[in-house]
Every structure is written in C-alpha cells, then in structure tokens.
Amino acid sequence: MSRLTTFNSPLLLGFDHFERVLDRISKTSPEGYPPYNIEQVDDSRLRITLAVAGFAMSDLSVAIEDNQLVIRGRQADDGAERVFIHRGIGARQFQRAFVLAEGIEVEGASLERGLLHVDLYRRQPETRVRTVAIRVPAGEEG
Numbered sequence: 001m002s003r004l005t006t007f008n009s010p011l012l013l014g015f016d017h018f019e020r021v022l023d024r025i026s027k028t029s030p031e032g033y034p035p036y037n038i039e040q041v042d043d044s045r046l047r048i049t050l051a052v053a054g055f056a057m058s059d060l061s062v063a064i065e066d067n068q069l070v071i072r073g074r075q076a077d078d079g080a081e082r083v084f085i086h087r088g089i090g091a092r093q094f095q096r097a098f099v100l101a102e103g104i105e106v107e108g109a110s111l112e113r114g115l116l117h118v119d120l121y122r123r124q125p126e127t128r129v130r131t132v133a134i135r136v137p138a139g140e141e142g
Contacts (some may be wrong), residue, residue, distance in 0.1 A: 033094055046120040048098065053114035054089060062109045062118060069098040069106060
C-alpha cells in the first residue's frame with residue numbers, strides 16, 4: 001500500500017525527512033506561553049525573543065536536539081516559604097521548540113530585562129557544480 005505525501009513527485013528524491021519535520025511541526029502544542037517574536041536582523045541573521053519575566057538565568061535552558069531549538073524554563077517552587085493572599089503571577093514551567101532548517105546555526109543566547117534572546121545565523125550555501133562521468137560498459141563501445 002502506498003501512502004500519498006506532500007512530496008509525492010518522483011522528481012523530489014530524498015525529501016522524506018521534510019515530511020517527518022512537517023509531521024513534527026503539526027504535533028507541537030499551540031499554547032502561547034511564553035509569548036515570542038522572531039525577527040530578521042539582516043540577510044543572514046534571525047533573532048528569537050521570548051518574554052520570560054520572573055525567570056532567572058539558572059531557570060532557563062537552551063539546547064539543540066535533533067535539528068530543533070528547544071528552550072525550557074522551570075522556576076523553583078518557593079510557595080512553601082511564602083504565603084500569598086493573591087497569586088496572579090504564574091510560576092509555571094514551559095518548553096518551546098523551533099525546528100531549524102539545514103544551515104541554521106545558533107550563535108548564542110542572552111537574557112536582558114526579562115527577555116531571552118536567541119541569535120541564529122544562516123550559513124550561505126556554497127554553489128557546487130560537479131560533473132559526473134558517463135561510463136560505457138566493456139564491449140559496448142559506440
């Protein structure tokens with residue numbers, strides 16, 4: 001039984017990994033916490049900014065896992081030490097993942113005034129031309 005896919009054309013060879021990436025993207029949570037921006041800084045640089053007010057640098061982690069940029073935040077629960085009359089500021093954990101295209105590299109991350117900035121760099125692909133020799137089997141010279 002054959003399966004119809006987005007990349008169904010016989011001219012698209014080896015693009016099955018894109019199908020898996022699209023499946024992974026469609027399964028990500030649509031939750032909007034924390035809010036974020038994606039900004040194009042210049043032709044080859046991007047910046048992802050997450051609003052992480054209340055999180056210390058030690059509460060945050062930025063990792064690359066299988067071509068995904070994964071940002072996690074987890075605050076220590078200090079509820080036992082303090083008595084709240086009203087608690088409107090949530091201290092919930094989060095995980096936000098971004099699928100990275102081939103050639104995108106993470107340059108670094110910084111925390112500034114409650115905003116976590118993750119800077120990305122897109123390497124410019126090298127233009128390569130390679131000639132493939134055509135061989136004729138022995139005895140079939142023509």
